[in-house]
Amino acid sequence: MARIKFGTGGWRAIIGDEFIRANVRLLSAALAGKMVDEGVAERGIVIGYDRRFLSDIAAQWAAEVFAGAGIPCQVIKVAQAPTPLIMWTVKDQGLPYGMAITASHNPALYNGIKVFTAGGKDADEDVTCDVEERMGALEGEAEAGIASIDYPKAVASGAIEEINPFNGYIDSIISQVDMEAIRGAQLKVALDPMYGVSRTSLQTILLTARCEVDVINDRHDTLFGGKLPSPTSAGLSALKRFVVDNKADLGIATDGDADRIGVIDDLGNFLHPNQLLVILYYYLLKYKGWKGPVVRNVATTSLLDDVAERFGEKCYEVPVGFKWISGKMLETDAIIGGESSGGLTVRGHISGKDGIYAAALLVEMIAVVGKSMSEIYEEITGQFDPHYMAETDFAFDPERKPEILKTLMEDRLLPDFTANVVDTSYTDGCKVYFDNGWIIARFSGTEPLLRIFCEMPDQEQAEQACEEFRQFLGL
Known part of the structure; x- marks a missing residue:
């Protein structure tokens, strides 16, 4: 059995314990071998990383192995690279695989790797189990023979290419939201990246839409201010105070790699991810006129089922892990899917979680509906039994x-x-x-x-x- 095991959101481990150079190289070599066997090696891979300790160095360790295997490797060199940006790049360039060096919302002592497949999807169990088996076969004597090329040499030779797909990613989101409606609403938005990687992306989108934007907790801090980089009610006390004190229309927070979102409404109340899913699904159905089911995991609110039924749609339940949500969405042509931990995606965008896009859509909703976030939620919940x-x-x-x-x-x-x-x-x-x-x-x-x-x-x-x-x- 391989010493590395994937969980519901990739491989995560304590830095210096299991998250070490040897294990990053082992995982990379296993994936490189899989790409060779599948005949997709020449199409290449993209690697990105967040602001955690060792993330940038680990990205180089991984890239060196792919270069050593003769696989074209692109490394996203952006000061703040959200995981959704990496997933979007996989989809946009038609790549077979991508990797993010991140432990998402885990404590600061963790780091890890997420693997993505064609279309920018989270790797499913078939992929991760295969990679685990390949890692197990490489352990020991074969591991010592893993080929690599030193990062600077690989960059100089072109085996590794450093890229910046930021503009394309931002433009793709801007093209999918009603920027004119947002411009006319003159909204005031407070952002809390939780010392993670969302500030540049969110600020660029919102300022382009003429929002007034204030940002807190945006410096580079690998300890995340001594808190868990997860946008929960307990972790957003500073954002709650800021929204109320500055009379903001909305407070938006993202986790460490910006694939999850947390929201504070205009009254300073934390909106649980369950509530956000309900609000957005209702908005897409009623105000944008979309048609289609919704997908949620087993630990997410059944109020989504009630909303779907009201509009003659269906709600599908899947296991925990976004790979199950994205897979079911593709199967059923669902318009939105998400989980109670704060991750969601919408049809037409990438198949994985994107806190940047979700935030932009919420701001659009306030502008289009013409009500405050608290009023919108009250409008929706008043129609259904309490949950x-x-x-x-x-x-x-x-x-x-x-x-x-x-x-x-x-x-x-x-x-x-x-x-x-x-x-x-x-x-x-x-x-x-x-x-x-x-x-x-x-x-x-x-x-x-x-x-x-x-x-x-x-x-x-x-x-x-x-x-x-x-x-x-x-x-």
């Missing part, structure tokens, strides 16, 4: 994982829930359906945590069900 979410994460002794897995997935034992159980699913973790809600317990694919999410018509009911599950599992 309240409780989200809990539990760290556990790694030795207990087999025991918990056996309880949930093999023995399939459940707590004696207060709510009435009507069905269960084990597609991804253990999901229990109630008369008017659901609860799911599943292991994180990116961190050593057990996540328990519950959605009910009442917040107290949701929190009670989570507590019943926690006590049952002894967490």
